[in-house]
Amino acid sequence: MQNQFSADVDLLPVLAWTALPDGTIDYVNRSWCEYTGTSRDNARGTSLESLLHPDDAEALAGCRCALSDAGGSHECEVRLRRHDGVHRWFQVRFVPQQDAEGHLLKWFGVGTDVENLRGTNALSARTGDEMELKQSQAFLAKTQRLSHTGTLAWRLRTDEIIWSEELYRIYELNPGVKLTHELINTRIHPEDIPLHDEMVQRQRSDVRGYSSEHRLLMPDGRVKYLHLVAHVMEDEHGDPEYIAAVQDVTERRLADEALDKARAELAHVARVASLGALAAAIAHEVNQPLAGIITNASTCLRMLATEPPNIDGARETARRTIRDGNRAAEVIKRLRAMFANKELETEPVDLNEAAREVIAMLLGELQQAGVVVQAEFMQGLSRVRGDRVQLQQVIVNLIRNASDAMHSVTERARWLRVGTCMDGEDWVRLVVRDNGDGFDPRDAERIFQAFHTTKPHGTGIGLSVSRSIIEAHGGRIWAFTNEGQGACFTFTVPAWTENGASPASPIGSA
Amino acid sequence: MEGSPLVAVIDDDESVRESLPDLLRECGYRVEAFACGEAFLDSEYLDVTQCLILDIAMPGMSGPDLQRELQKRGRTTPVIFITGHGGAADRQQLMREGAVDCLIKPFNDADLLRALAIALL
Numbered sequence: 320m321q322n323q324f325s326a327d328v329d330l331l332p333v334l335a336w337t338a339l340p341d342g343t344i345d346y347v348n349r350s351w352c353e354y355t356g357t358s359r360d361n362a363r364g365t366s367l368e369s370l371l372h373p374d375d376a377e378a379l380a381g382c383r384c385a386l387s388d389a390g391g392s393h394e395c396e397v398r399l400r401r402h403d404g405v406h407r408w409f410q411v412r413f414v415p416q417q418d419a420e421g422h423l424l425k426w427f428g429v430g431t432d433v434e435n436l437r438g439t440n441a442l443s444a445r446t447g448d449e450m451e452l453k454q455s456q457a458f459l460a461k462t463q464r465l466s467h468t469g470t471l472a473w474r475l476r477t478d479e480i481i482w483s484e485e486l487y488r489i490y491e492l493n494p495g496v497k498l499t500h501e502l503i504n505t506r507i508h509p510e511d512i513p514l515h516d517e518m519v520q521r522q523r524s525d526v527r528g529y530s531s532e533h534r535l536l537m538p539d540g541r542v543k544y545l546h547l548v549a550h551v552m553e554d555e556h557g558d559p560e561y562i563a564a565v566q567d568v569t570e571r572r573l574a575d576e577a578l579d580k581a582r583a584e585l586a587h588v589a590r591v592a593s594l595g596a597l598a599a600a601i602a603h604e605v606n607q608p609l610a611g612i613i614t615n616a617s618t619c620l621r622m623l624a625t626e627p628p629n630i631d632g633a634r635e636t637a638r639r640t641i642r643d644g645n646r647a648a649e650v651i652k653r654l655r656a657m658f659a660n661k662e663l664e665t666e667p668v669d670l671n672e673a674a675r676e677v678i679a680m681l682l683g684e685l686q687q688a689g690v691v692v693q694a695e696f697m698q699g700l701s702r703v704r705g706d707r708v709q710l711q712q713v714i715v716n717l718i719r720n721a722s723d724a725m726h727s728v729t730e731r732a733r734w735l736r737v738g739t740c741m742d743g744e745d746w747v748r749l750v751v752r753d754n755g756d757g758f759d760p761r762d763a764e765r766i767f768q769a770f771h772t773t774k775p776h777g778t779g780i781g782l783s784v785s786r787s788i789i790e791a792h793g794g795r796i797w798a799f800t801n802e803g804q805g806a807c808f809t810f811t812v813p814a815w816t817e818n819g820a821s822p823a824s825p826i827g828s829a
Numbered sequence: 830m831e832g833s834p835l836v837a838v839i840d841d842d843e844s845v846r847e848s849l850p851d852l853l854r855e856c857g858y859r860v861e862a863f864a865c866g867e868a869f870l871d872s873e874y875l876d877v878t879q880c881l882i883l884d885i886a887m888p889g890m891s892g893p894d895l896q897r898e899l900q901k902r903g904r905t906t907p908v909i910f911i912t913g914h915g916g917a918a919d920r921q922q923l924m925r926e927g928a929v930d931c932l933i934k935p936f937n938d939a940d941l942l943r944a945l946a947i948a949l950l
Binding site: 602603606607608609610611612613614615617618621622629632636639642643646 | 842845848849851911914935936937
């Protein structure tokens with residue numbers, strides 16, 4: 320009978336044991352041996368407490384006390400250590416065997432593995448693999464943090480949204496706060512809300528994986544870029560649920576943007592600066608034949624001045640003079656052909672923005688020159704019709720001139736004001752003022768002529784090129800001396816109109 | 830002409846190579862013209878040239894390169910630079926490094942002849 324009992328108990332898929340009143344185990348079944356990895360002989364003499372998770376000692380002790388006091392069977396849930404060291408949850412039931420007087424003779428114990436039952440609620444409840452889970456959760460949290468990637472679950476049936484800790488951190492919301500689409504929208508960049516809302520609506524009705532990029536706007540004005548990839552899963556009720564990875568890609572996007580901006584600026588600076596380089600190249604190309612012309616002419620004069628005059632020699636050098644003159648003319652012709660192909664690119668240009676870019680470009684050299692720049696740009700300035708790069712070349716010229724004009728100023732602060740305003744409805748005006756030495760008012764017209772310069776190393780080309788650019792735009796450029804100190808250079812160009820019609824004439828031109 | 834100073838003109842520009850020797854010969858100098866510094870270094874005139882009129886920017890060896898090469902070989906032949914680029918800073922630098930003068934093209938004959946006279950003092 321005993322043997323039969325033992326054989327039957329061995330077949331039970333539960334841990335079964337008997338213990339003396341003090342808890343010393345005197346019998347265990349096969350499942351016990353398999354679970355704990357000990358033999359029956361070795362199990363004998365031990366106690367249930369030897370397998371118990373330290374945190375559950377109280378629960379077991381409480382259970383035993385209740386049992387001693389009240390009798391009958393009692394049960395509790397405790398974690399028991401498996402042969403590999405992992406603790407699993409067991410529902411343990413004790414049944415006392417008593418004699419006629421009610422003295423405790425033995426305990427019958429049965430432990431049922433309830434680990435998997437509890438495991439379904441793993442995220443919220445303490446589970447048998449708590450340590451393991453905690454570890455993997457910690458690892459996951461670390462990974463999410465390192466990769467700036469959070470995860471979210473969105474259950475469509477209940478509209479319930481669950482975020483990982485990292486996602487709360489990315490959105491900078493307090494962990495555990497109740498998530499709603501309305502709350503999330505308070506963080507989405509206002510410009511991206513319409514698209515985001517539309518996406519949420521679409522994903523509700525058309526359930527399939529999606530991805531998106533949108534921005535967040537933090538209360539302090541910082542902008543974050545998020546990249547989201549979502550897949551459809553089924554929750555435990557078989558209802559669709561989106562599981563998504565959301566990565567904070569701000570750093571990458573900012574780096575991309577900075578790179579794009581630097582590239583565009585570089586190309587732009589090269590184009591604006593090319594005017595100076597072009598002037599130097601023209602000078603070199605023309606100077607070579609000019610050197611020949613002057614030398615030949617000198618030689619020719621000398622040959623004619625000898626006694627008797629060297630007529631043959633003079634004739635030969637005169638011929639070479641003509642040849643070199645033609646060469647110089649050829650250079651100019653080539654240049655003219657180069658520019659003739661270039662039609663004025665007309666597009667709507669925001670003069671404020673164009674001037675702002677020029678100031679940014681020149682800021683380094685202006686600071687070195689000790690010049691303080693003040694921008695006085697009119698809000699709501701009309702855009703102008705023109706070639707952005709050429710207009711910027713003019714602005715570069717005016718600003719550099721103003722800066723140079725203040726070179727000798729030492730007894731007062733050097734300031735330079737760049738301003739824009741409307742000139743009536745049809746014209747846009749840009750003004751560059753300085754407090755430098757100014758110029759003789761009688762020179763107000765002459766300074767725009769080619770090769771007129773007041774600067775020690777000036778070419779006299781800048782203002783004449785500026786004038787031809789502004790006139791090609793149908794505008795006007797002029798200068799006057801300030802009443803206090805310095806000069807004021809102004810140009811007006813036509814405001815942009817859809818039909819491209821030119822206004823009659825600039826108002827207020829000098 | 831025999832016994833008058835020998836001047837070498839080294840310039841990659843043909844009109845300079847033709848006009849300058851004409852002028853200098855007219856003024857009594859003996860002149861040899863070369864299209865590059867390498868040709869001058871290989872020539873028989875290397876040892877007997879008393880002054881160099883040297884273009885700065887040339888393909889291959891530049892004017893200052895040739896001057897340094899000559900200094901390395903222990904030669905103190907005076908050099909007058911001529912250039913189509915008018916960089917004032919470069920000019921100062923070249924003068925500091927031992928050039929007699931640096932003339933910016935186009936230059937007038939009087940300036941060149943004055944520099945040459947100083948070089949041959």
